[in-house]
Amino acid sequence: MERERHETPPAVLSLRDLTVSLPGGAGRFDIVRGVSLDLRRGEILGLVGESGSGKSLTLKAIMRLLPGAMQTRGSVIWKGQDVLAADAGTLRRLRGAEMSMIFQEPMTALNPVLSIGRQIDESLKAHTALDRRARHRRAVELLDLVGIPSAERRLRDYPFRFSGGMRQRAMIAIALACDPQLVLADEPTTALDVTIQDQILQLLLRLRDELGLSVIFVTHDLGVVSEICDRTAIMYAGEIVETGATRTVLSAPLHPYTQGLLRSMPGAASADGRLNAIPGQPPQPAARAPGCAFAPRCAMAGPACSVTDPVLGPVLGSVRAGHASACLRATDLIAEGGQP
Amino acid sequence: MSAVAAIARRRGRISLPLLIGAGIVLIWIVVGLFPGLFAPYDPDAFDYDALLQAPGLAHPFGTDSFGRDILSRVIWAARLDIQIAVFSTIFALGFGTVLGALCGFYGGWFDAIVSRVIDVVVIFPFLVLIIAIIAFLGPGLFNMYVALAAINWVSYCKLMRGEIRLQKQLDYAAAAQVLGYRDLRILFRHLVPNAMTPIVVFWMTDMALAVLLGSSLGYLGLGAQPPEAEWGVLIADGKNYIETAWWMSVWPGVAIITLGFGLSLLGDGLVVYFGKKERS
Amino acid sequence: MTPTGHPPLIEVHGLAKRFAVERGLIERLAGRPRRQAAALDGVSLRLEAGETLAIVGESGCGKSTLARCLVRLHSADEGSIAYLGHDVGLMRGEELRDYRRHVQMIFQDPYSSLNPRMTVGQTLSEAIVVNGLRPRAEAPARVAELLDLVNLPPDAATRYPREFSGGQRQRIGIARALALEPSCIIADEILSALDVSVQAQIINLLISLQKRLGLSMIFVSHDLRVVRFLSHRVAVMYLGRVVEEGETEAVFSAPAHPYTRALLAAAPEVGLSRGRHDSAMTGELPSPMNLPPGCVFHPRCPLATGLCRTEVPWLLGTETGRSVACHLAPGRAPR
Numbered sequence: 001m002e003r004e005r006h007e008t009p010p011a012v013l014s015l016r017d018l019t020v021s022l023p024g025g026a027g028r029f030d031i032v033r034g035v036s037l038d039l040r041r042g043e044i045l046g047l048v049g050e051s052g053s054g055k056s057l058t059l060k061a062i063m064r065l066l067p068g069a070m071q072t073r074g075s076v077i078w079k080g081q082d083v084l085a086a087d088a089g090t091l092r093r094l095r096g097a098e099m100s101m102i103f104q105e106p107m108t109a110l111n112p113v114l115s116i117g118r119q120i121d122e123s124l125k126a127h128t129a130l131d132r133r134a135r136h137r138r139a140v141e142l143l144d145l146v147g148i149p150s151a152e153r154r155l156r157d158y159p160f161r162f163s164g165g166m167r168q169r170a171m172i173a174i175a176l177a178c179d180p181q182l183v184l185a186d187e188p189t190t191a192l193d194v195t196i197q198d199q200i201l202q203l204l205l206r207l208r209d210e211l212g213l214s215v216i217f218v219t220h221d222l223g224v225v226s227e228i229c230d231r232t233a234i235m236y237a238g239e240i241v242e243t244g245a246t247r248t249v250l251s252a253p254l255h256p257y258t259q260g261l262l263r264s265m266p267g268a269a270s271a272d273g274r275l276n277a278i279p280g281q282p283p284q285p286a287a288r289a290p291g292c293a294f295a296p297r298c299a300m301a302g303p304a305c306s307v308t309d310p311v312l313g314p315v316l317g318s319v320r321a322g323h324a325s326a327c328l329r330a331t332d333l334i335a336e337g338g339q340p
Numbered sequence: 341m342s343a344v345a346a347i348a349r350r351r352g353r354i355s356l357p358l359l360i361g362a363g364i365v366l367i368w369i370v371v372g373l374f375p376g377l378f379a380p381y382d383p384d385a386f387d388y389d390a391l392l393q394a395p396g397l398a399h400p401f402g403t404d405s406f407g408r409d410i411l412s413r414v415i416w417a418a419r420l421d422i423q424i425a426v427f428s429t430i431f432a433l434g435f436g437t438v439l440g441a442l443c444g445f446y447g448g449w450f451d452a453i454v455s456r457v458i459d460v461v462v463i464f465p466f467l468v469l470i471i472a473i474i475a476f477l478g479p480g481l482f483n484m485y486v487a488l489a490a491i492n493w494v495s496y497c498k499l500m501r502g503e504i505r506l507q508k509q510l511d512y513a514a515a516a517q518v519l520g521y522r523d524l525r526i527l528f529r530h531l532v533p534n535a536m537t538p539i540v541v542f543w544m545t546d547m548a549l550a551v552l553l554g555s556s557l558g559y560l561g562l563g564a565q566p567p568e569a570e571w572g573v574l575i576a577d578g579k580n581y582i583e584t585a586w587w588m589s590v591w592p593g594v595a596i597i598t599l600g601f602g603l604s605l606l607g608d609g610l611v612v613y614f615g616k617k618e619r620s
Numbered sequence: 621m622t623p624t625g626h627p628p629l630i631e632v633h634g635l636a637k638r639f640a641v642e643r644g645l646i647e648r649l650a651g652r653p654r655r656q657a658a659a660l661d662g663v664s665l666r667l668e669a670g671e672t673l674a675i676v677g678e679s680g681c682g683k684s685t686l687a688r689c690l691v692r693l694h695s696a697d698e699g700s701i702a703y704l705g706h707d708v709g710l711m712r713g714e715e716l717r718d719y720r721r722h723v724q725m726i727f728q729d730p731y732s733s734l735n736p737r738m739t740v741g742q743t744l745s746e747a748i749v750v751n752g753l754r755p756r757a758e759a760p761a762r763v764a765e766l767l768d769l770v771n772l773p774p775d776a777a778t779r780y781p782r783e784f785s786g787g788q789r790q791r792i793g794i795a796r797a798l799a800l801e802p803s804c805i806i807a808d809e810i811l812s813a814l815d816v817s818v819q820a821q822i823i824n825l826l827i828s829l830q831k832r833l834g835l836s837m838i839f840v841s842h843d844l845r846v847v848r849f850l851s852h853r854v855a856v857m858y859l860g861r862v863v864e865e866g867e868t869e870a871v872f873s874a875p876a877h878p879y880t881r882a883l884l885a886a887a888p889e890v891g892l893s894r895g896r897h898d899s900a901m902t903g904e905l906p907s908p909m910n911l912p913p914g915c916v917f918h919p920r921c922p923l924a925t926g927l928c929r930t931e932v933p934w935l936l937g938t939e940t941g942r943s944v945a946c947h948l949a950p951g952r953a954p955r
Binding site for chain 1: 883
């Protein structure tokens with residue numbers, strides 16, 4: 001399934017130095033710090049991290065959905081245009097028509113007093129010139145596409161009539177209504193059971209192949225990432241600490257945090273029957289010390305780590321193209337074989 | 341997001357309405373507690389040399405038809421009006437919350453009966469019912485308190501009942517049960533403290549309404565009785581002179597409005613304060 | 621009875637629990653019958669002392685209802701729960717309090733399961749003093765001991781739950797359960813609200829506590845990875861019934877029920893990038909108000925036969941110590 005990419009296609013979405021900050025205490029502090037990413041056409045990029053790592057904020061920043069108190073700096077280039085600088089009209093056209101979003105909790109993201117059909121229709125009305133009959137046809141087609149049986153009848157149903165999995169399918173249908181090229185998925189399967197999650201993941205893979213979607217998939221589950229993401233970026237304390245092809249990142253991680261995450265999963269237990277938990281807690285964004293944010297919890301941290309801020313970059317000696325890590329001791333990790 | 345939320349919370353918790361409301365209410369409480377410190381004259385002293393004087397240097401708020409200083413009377417009346425605000429609501433608050441807590445916690449036939457009684461009380465227009473009870477018992481402040489307690493408990497009871505039913509669903513209530521605690525301990529030590537926020541907020545609004553109601557009833561002659569200085573009574577005193585001596589009614593009116601406004605602001609501020617705190 | 625003659629710590633037999641579904645006014649006036657949703661339907665289990673039994677299944681399978689029945693937060697409609705041979709359903713007053721002391725629960729949501737208006741110290745010492753385990757004067761010392769046991773700093777006692785992270789709150793919940801010095805812990809989805817790295821810390825804590833205090837545990841979870849790691853035996857539930865039960869490793873390496881197989885196949889694994897495949901299971905969970913006849917799994921089962929549609933497969937033991945509720949399980953005589 002690994003896609004051949006000898007001539008790397010150009011990125012459709014590029015984040016450069018994306019930073020989100022909040023006012024607080026003395027001045028502002030950053031909750032997303034200098035995130036740079038490229039997403040290519042037809043690619044699923046996993047954005048992985050624990051709660052508070054800034055992964056959802058990054059996603060919302062791309063869509064300009066952050067509350068006013070949060071300041072966004074850097075650039076989000078979508079097909080050559082900076083989304084962060086776009087005016088209200090352009091933004092409205094982009095949202096829904098070119099990029100759309102799938103949320104974690106479909107029950108709260110769907111409007112409970114409008115039928116599913118109406119909600120799809122609304123999006124079509126706003127972004128297309130289709131007439132009523134054509135919009136209806138399109139809506140039926142969409143429910144078919146996401147695998148909701150007897151679509152014609154289900155259009156008239158309200159969200160509460162749908163089960164969790166069906167609701168998530170309905171939300172995906174709404175997100176796809178106007179043929180967006182970019183889908184931002186914010187933990188879309190976290191609230192679902194594993195068997196339903198499996199169905200939704202398969203659906204996303206199929207839609208990506210059929211429609212050529214580009215997807216950023218935010219999750220905390222490395223298993224899910226392994227299943228569907230072509231590339232993966234690991235976030236910690238607002239920064240990307242490692243990025244590369246999913247298979248590479250998960251099998252030969254070059255950041256101690258990624259290694260720690262993989263090791264702390266049950267199934268990778270140490271000899272004494274205990275899990276290798278990462279000690280301590282992630283830092284509070286307001287109380288961030290200089291140097292590497294992970295250093296206080298890192299077994300490998302040296303004196304330099306609490307002074308120098310590591311920069312995300314290719315690791316000297318790594319044979320895998322596109323594999324980057326933000327760790328001062330990444331080269332030592334290669335020497336150790338990069339085993340998780 | 342938790343850290344972000346924590347910071348936003350610390351910043352936004354104490355809102356401007358809370359500060360202003362608490363300030364106004366505090367000023368009136370201090371004035372009501374120590375009227376002698378603030379009043380320039382004896383509120384009941386007649387001065388036949390200064391009848392119906394317009395506001396001026398000697399009498400900043402003017403004088404009434406007996407030459408009494410309006411400012412002093414408004415200040416002394418604060419004592420009574422704050423008393424009205426508290427006593428008109430506190431009995432309803434106590435009875436209503438305890439009953440509501442029991443209803444919400446136990447449910448069943450007891451709850452069904454209380455709920456029907458509430459339905460019956462709610463059907464009647466509030467003010468008509470109050471006036472009817474006072475008319476039956478006879479005018480006066482004490483009977484006004486009785487009437488308000490008899491009617492107003494339903495609001496607190498309904499509010500508390502709903503809130504307890506909500507809290508009962510939460511896991512800490514289940515945990516208390518699993519830990520082997522007895523019902524009354526679970527209810528009054530665990531659930532009720534967590535259910536008090538909306539009650540306290542509603543109480544502020546209710547006190548503001550009680551001040552207005554007390555003044556209305558005073559004006560109608562059903563509440564405080566002349567010559568006791570009460571803002572409603574003062575306004576009633578001035579009603580015959582409204583064209584010649586506007587200051588007799590206007591200043592007590594302003595006093596009612598500020599206290600009512602202060603209590604409302606305090607209530608709104610508390611919603612924000614508790615709301616932000618609880619969302620953690 | 622176990623071979624040694626001792627009754628098991630907890631034995632559940634034929635437990636059933638139904639919840640009445642609210643009818644609207646119009647439905648009542650129209651004389652519609654009272655509808656019921658079956659949450660548990662003939663569940664039988666046993667837990668031996670010192671053992672960890674995992675109960676796995678997806679939402680709506682009844683695993684949390686079972687946990688709540690075990691601590692008498694719900695009372696069962698049918699069947700029995702026995703603690704060391706004593707029927708829990710018949711316990712009243714002091715006897716019930718004694719049972720609750722021995723069988724404690726840790727809750728799923730670390731946020732709502734702690735009283736937000738009590739400090740950690742108050743929460744813990746209340747549990748100690750009310751149950752008469754220590755006099756009030758000795759409670760603070762015991763609180764410090766408990767906090768140390770769950771690796772929280774001593775000054776945690778004076779702080780409120782909101783000052784702690786999810787993982788720390790879950791430690792407080794564990795300390796509160798341990799305050800009663802129980803012999804058995806019912807853990808209801810206690811990891812599902814936590815981050816992966818924090819989950820690992822809590823799992824390690826549970827393991828070390830179990831070793832030090834000799835606790836038995838019923839571990840309710842939907843996370844197959846954790847269950848496989850943590851439990852000695854596992855019971856797989858589907859729509860209120862146990863469909864398979866046995867030694868954890870054996871069940872995971874050779875699942876005998878088609879549902880268990882589908883569940884294992886659906887769980888995403890690191891390093892298992894399968895690409896696009898057919899989902900292990902199609903369709904959605906049937907409504908618990910209207911369970912399918914026969915085997916409840918048959919509408920989603922790829923192997924279902926005519927027999928499955930009409931007859932309920934009972935949970936039967938095999939010689940390997942495994943119990944399976946499937947007509948097609950090996951060893952069953954085909955009819």
